[in-house]
Amino acid sequence: MPKYRIAWLPGDGIGVDVLKATKIVLDKVGLDAEYVHGAIGWDFWCAEGDALPRRTIDLLHNVDAALFGAITSKPIKDSQKELSPSLQSKGLTYRSPIVRMRQLFDLYICLRPCKAYAGNPLNFKEAIDLVVFRENTEDLYSGVEFSPVPAELAETLERLSKPFEPFSRLPHDQYAISCKINTFHGSERLVRSAFEFARKFKRKKVTVVHKANVVRASDGIFFDAAKAVAKQYPEIQMDDANVDAMTMWLLKNPFNYDVLVAPNLYGDIISDLCAQMVGGLGFGCSGNIGQKLAVFEPSHGSAPKYAGMDKVNPIATVLAAKMMLDWLGETQMGISLEAAVAAVIKEGNVRTYDMHGSHSTTDMAKAIAAHLP
Ligand code: NAI
Numbered sequence: 001m002p003k004y005r006i007a008w009l010p011g012d013g014i015g016v017d018v019l020k021a022t023k024i025v026l027d028k029v030g031l032d033a034e035y036v037h038g039a040i041g042w043d044f045w046c047a048e049g050d051a052l053p054r055r056t057i058d059l060l061h062n063v064d065a066a067l068f069g070a071i072t073s074k075p076i077k078d079s080q081k082e083l084s085p086s087l088q089s090k091g092l093t094y095r096s097p098i099v100r101m102r103q104l105f106d107l108y109i110c111l112r113p114c115k116a117y118a119g120n121p122l123n124f125k126e127a128i129d130l131v132v133f134r135e136n137t138e139d140l141y142s143g144v145e146f147s148p149v150p151a152e153l154a155e156t157l158e159r160l161s162k163p164f165e166p167f168s169r170l171p172h173d174q175y176a177i178s179c180k181i182n183t184f185h186g187s188e189r190l191v192r193s194a195f196e197f198a199r200k201f202k203r204k205k206v207t208v209v210h211k212a213n214v215v216r217a218s219d220g221i222f223f224d225a226a227k228a229v230a231k232q233y234p235e236i237q238m239d240d241a242n243v244d245a246m247t248m249w250l251l252k253n254p255f256n257y258d259v260l261v262a263p264n265l266y267g268d269i270i271s272d273l274c275a276q277m278v279g280g281l282g283f284g285c286s287g288n289i290g291q292k293l294a295v296f297e298p299s300h301g302s303a304p305k306y307a308g309m310d311k312v313n314p315i316a317t318v319l320a321a322k323m324m325l326d327w328l329g330e331t332q333m334g335i336s337l338e339a340a341v342a343a344v345i346k347e348g349n350v351r352t353y354d355m356h357g358s359h360s361t362t363d364m365a366k367a368i369a370a371h372l373p
């Protein structure tokens with residue numbers, strides 16, 4: 001019996017291309033695993049009314065990790081139109097499968113390493129090496145939203161909050177409320193994972209990104225939790241920055257930063273910025289990590305215009321597979337895989353279109369595989 005059971009979730013569009021390519025690399029690195037295909041994505045929404053069918057959730061309960069490609073999401077009206085006619089009148093609403101996986105399996109860490117590999121023509125600066133820890137289940141992404149705003153909520157807010165008054169005078173369908181919910185527990189465990197990472201990999205500094213001077217309540221609790229955790233790691237420097245200033249400072253001097261930790265929305269934005277500094281969508285990888293399950297993925301979407309063309313860069317997904325190897329404890333394989341990626345980038349002989357080359361997805365995967373022992 002293979003040592004590991006991995007859920008294999010290609011999803012839509014180029015998700016299929018990049019997972020196919022990554023399989024070439026994983027086979028060469030020799031991971032002793034059974035890869036079990038899981039249904040996920042747009043086709044399953046259209047045919048079954050569920051982009052993350054029950055059988056896939058069951059599968060995820062019985063694997064060591066998952067590798068996920070990408071999914072297509074469309075606006076509500078389009079999603080209703082494309083639903084199979086027999087399902088049209090059932091009142092189904094499309095829900096993002098990746099958001100659901102994060103919530104169902106409490107994948108509270110979104111880990112996004114952003115490293116500039118030497119020789120990548122897309123590097124903003126050479127030698128950038130940042131790691132972003134983004135909270136993955138709370139904050140503005142809690143899913144607690146009101147539009148139109150129910151009268152009882154408006155009345156309560158008017159009673160409890162002075163600054164709410166001008167809004168309450170508006171018709172209830174003329175404003176909307178999205179709740180930013182941050183818990184001490186949720187913030188604390190995320191920040192702890194960032195400090196644990198820093199300790200394990202001898203990183204010097206953890207920067208807490210927030211806006212606690214304005215968003216006092218919810219960012220305040222995040223920052224308080226961060227300060228409490230930091231005390232327990234005296235060997236690691238902690239500093240903090242407002243999220244807006246952070247975007248400027250990151251561009252001005254990325255070398256001042258090391259590990260970054262942030263609530264969901266700020267983490268989403270900051271990690272895209274960091275990914276762009278090290279090559280963009282073809283290089284950005286992430287891990288959605290919980291206590292029992294972790295789902296690894298490239299950060300890009302399904303890029304429908306390139307679907308099935310064997311054209312896009314598979315490096316983001318190969319690096320996501322490297323993160324998966326690390327998480328499984330196959331550290332040596334992870335090191336070999338990253339070294340192979342770094343070597344191919346440095347040599348510069350095989351480059352996909354985003355790197356100003358003309359090689360295919362498969363060419364890139366084969367080149368990486370060829371550098372593995
Ligand atoms: P996208 O990330 O799919 O693609 C945007 C553009 O980036 C592409 O047209 C392409 O030029 C480039 N690109 C993306 N991946 C690349 C790669 N591996 N190599 C080289 N170039 C690459 O974003 P877009 O077009 O906004 O969204 C397309 C669909 O993907 C939408 O339905 C969206 O909802 C979904 N999406 C899904 C995500 C996920 O599965 N986690 C994340 C982001 C978007």
Ligand code: MG
Nearest residue numbers: 268269272299
């Ligand atoms: Mg994003």
